[in-house]
Amino acid sequence: MSRRPSHPVRLLASALAAGALLTTAACSDGGGSESASDTAAEEAGVARPDAAKQTPTGSPSVPAALTEAGAKAALLTEADLEGGWNQVQDADKWRDRLLVGKVDVAAFLTAKSSATDCQALLDALYDDGLLGDPSGPSALTGFEQGDSRLLEQVAGYDRAGLDARLKWLRTLPDTCDEFTATGSGGAERTVQVTEASVPDVGDARAGLRVSVQGDADGGPATLTLDIAAVRVDTSAVTVMGGGLDGGQTDSVAQAVRQGTERLKTVLDGGTPSPQPTTMD
Numbered sequence: 001m002s003r004r005p006s007h008p009v010r011l012l013a014s015a016l017a018a019g020a021l022l023t024t025a026a027c028s029d030g031g032g033s034e035s036a037s038d039t040a041a042e043e044a045g046v047a048r049p050d051a052a053k054q055t056p057t058g059s060p061s062v063p064a065a066l067t068e069a070g071a072k073a074a075l076l077t078e079a080d081l082e083g084g085w086n087q088v089q090d091a092d093k094w095r096d097r098l099l100v101g102k103v104d105v106a107a108f109l110t111a112k113s114s115a116t117d118c119q120a121l122l123d124a125l126y127d128d129g130l131l132g133d134p135s136g137p138s139a140l141t142g143f144e145q146g147d148s149r150l151l152e153q154v155a156g157y158d159r160a161g162l163d164a165r166l167k168w169l170r171t172l173p174d175t176c177d178e179f180t181a182t183g184s185g186g187a188e189r190t191v192q193v194t195e196a197s198v199p200d201v202g203d204a205r206a207g208l209r210v211s212v213q214g215d216a217d218g219g220p221a222t223l224t225l226d227i228a229a230v231r232v233d234t235s236a237v238t239v240m241g242g243g244l245d246g247g248q249t250d251s252v253a254q255a256v257r258q259g260t261e262r263l264k265t266v267l268d269g270g271t272p273s274p275q276p277t278t279m280d
Contacts, residue, residue, distance in 0.1 A: 064267055064268070064269055065136075065156075066136055066137050066154075066155075066156045066235050066266070066267065067137055068137040068139070070137070070266040070267070071137040071138060071139035071154045071155065071156070071266075072139045073262075073266050073271065073272060074139070074154045074237075074259070074262045074263040074265075074266045074272065075139055075140070075141040075152060075154055075259075075262070076141060076143075076152050076255055076258055076259050076262070077274070078143070079274060080254075080255070080258040080259070080262070081143065081150070081251060081254060081255060081258070082251075082254065083145060083250075083251055084145055085143040085144070085145045085150060085251065086143060086144050086145065087141065087142070087143050088142045088143065088144055090142075091140055091141055091142025091151060092140060094142060094149070094151065103216040103217050103221055103223075103244060104216070104217075105223065107183075107184075107216075108183075108189075108212070108214065108216045108221065108223060109122065109125060109189075109212060109223070110183060110184055111181035111182055111183045111184075111189045111191075111212075112181055112182050113179055113180070113181045113182075113191070115175070115176065115179055117168075117171070117172065117175045117176055118172075118175070118176040118179045118181075118191070118193075119181075121172055121176060121193065121210070122181060122191070125210070125225070125240075128140060128153050128155075128238075130165075130169075130227070130229065130238055130240075131155070131157060131162060131165045131166070131229055131236055131238055132157065132161050132162070132165045134155035134156055134157055135156060135157050135158045135161075136155065136156020136157065136234075136235070137155065137156055138153065138154070138155035138156070139153070139154050139155070140152060140153040140154070145248075145251075146243075146245065147243045147244050147245050148241065148242060148243035148245055148248055149241065149242070149243055150239065150240070150241035150248060150251060150252070150255060151239070151240050151241070152237065152238070152239050152255060152259055153237070153238045153239075154235070154236075154237055154259070154263055155235065155236060155238075156234060156235050157234055157235070157236060158234070159233075159234045162231055162234065162236060163204065163231070166204055166205070166206045166229060166231060167206075169206040169208060169229065170195075170206050172193050172208060173193050173194050173195040173208065176191070176193045177192070177193060177194075178190065178191065178192045178193075179191050181212075183214070187214055187215055188214065189212050189213065189214035190212070190213040190214070191210065191211070191212050191213075192210070192211045192213075193208060193209070193210050194208070194209045195207065195208065195209075196208055196209045196226055196227070196228065196249070197253075198228045198229075198230065198253070198256060199253050199256050199257045199260075201230055201256065201257055201260040201261075202230035202231055202232045202237070202260050203230075203231050203232055203233065204230070204231040205228070205229065205230045205231065205256075206228070206229050207226075207227065207228045207229075208226075208227045209224065209225070209226050209227070209247055209249075210224070210225045210227065211223070211224045211225075211247075212224075221244060222244065223242065223243065223244060224242045224243070224246050224247040225240055225241070225242035225247065226240070226241050226242050226247040226248050226249050226252040227239070227240045227252075228240075228252050228253070228255075228256045230256055230259075230260050232260060232263050232264055232267065233267065235263060235267065237256060237259040237260050237263055239252050239255045239256050239259060240252070241255070
């Protein structure tokens with residue numbers, strides 16, 4: 001998520017893609033027809049001495065390559081979330097304008113920090129680049145619940161770049177613990193970044209909580225975002241949820257569990273169930 005602060009904010013949800021599906025054919029000795037004694041022995045239920053050698057073997061399959069259709073199929077639905085979340089049809093336009101209550105979140109979060117990593121984080125909150133630019137298919141969806149928003153992205157990435165980005169996210173609670181960012185009108189924002197737990201799903205994961213305090217719409221405002229990213233092979237699910245009413249820790253955790261399960265199902269060649277099977 002590297003959109004410049006001149007672009008409006010969006011609540012991210014992030015991301016994914018995967019490697020090619022491999023199957024190994026059963027082994028065969030190619031040795032011609034069986035002898036009569038071999039046939040008789042098998043009919044009697046006696047294994048031939050070389051039977052073990054002829055047992056079909058195969059290597060474990062790896063996830064199939066993520067497709068555009070697969071990325072869309074892996075996205076969350078309202079049935080995957082509890083708490084009255086309503087799916088919206090224009091989540092892709094949240095980058096252009098996002099109002100929470102009477103607060104223009106885009107304007108509120110357009111601010112500059114003197115710290116490179118901290119500025120990179122602020123910039124990443126403006127689009128779907130929190131994990132870097134996807135190298136494969138990408139799809140997103142969004143949900144509303146009062147003054148809270150939840151955005152999910154599923155996308156495919158370069159494996160090395162994805163791992164590096166997850167590692168970078170894990171450093172931010174130390175490098176950007178608390179800092180001050182200045183808005184375009186000179187108003188200061190106090191930004192706090194802390195580590196957030198992520199459900200033990202997928203191959204690798206990272207979680208953050210980001211809170212931004214300042215003035216908006218003539219009064220004090222605090223925007224809190226819970227962020228979680230999970231890698232599945234070379235794909236990833238990114239979820240961002242929160243708003244002026246506080247973070248959405250439970251909803252983000254649930255979205256990550258369900259979203260990861262849906263992604264794995266797609267990568268394994270299946271179709272996610274319309275009803276979740278692991279609701280907590």
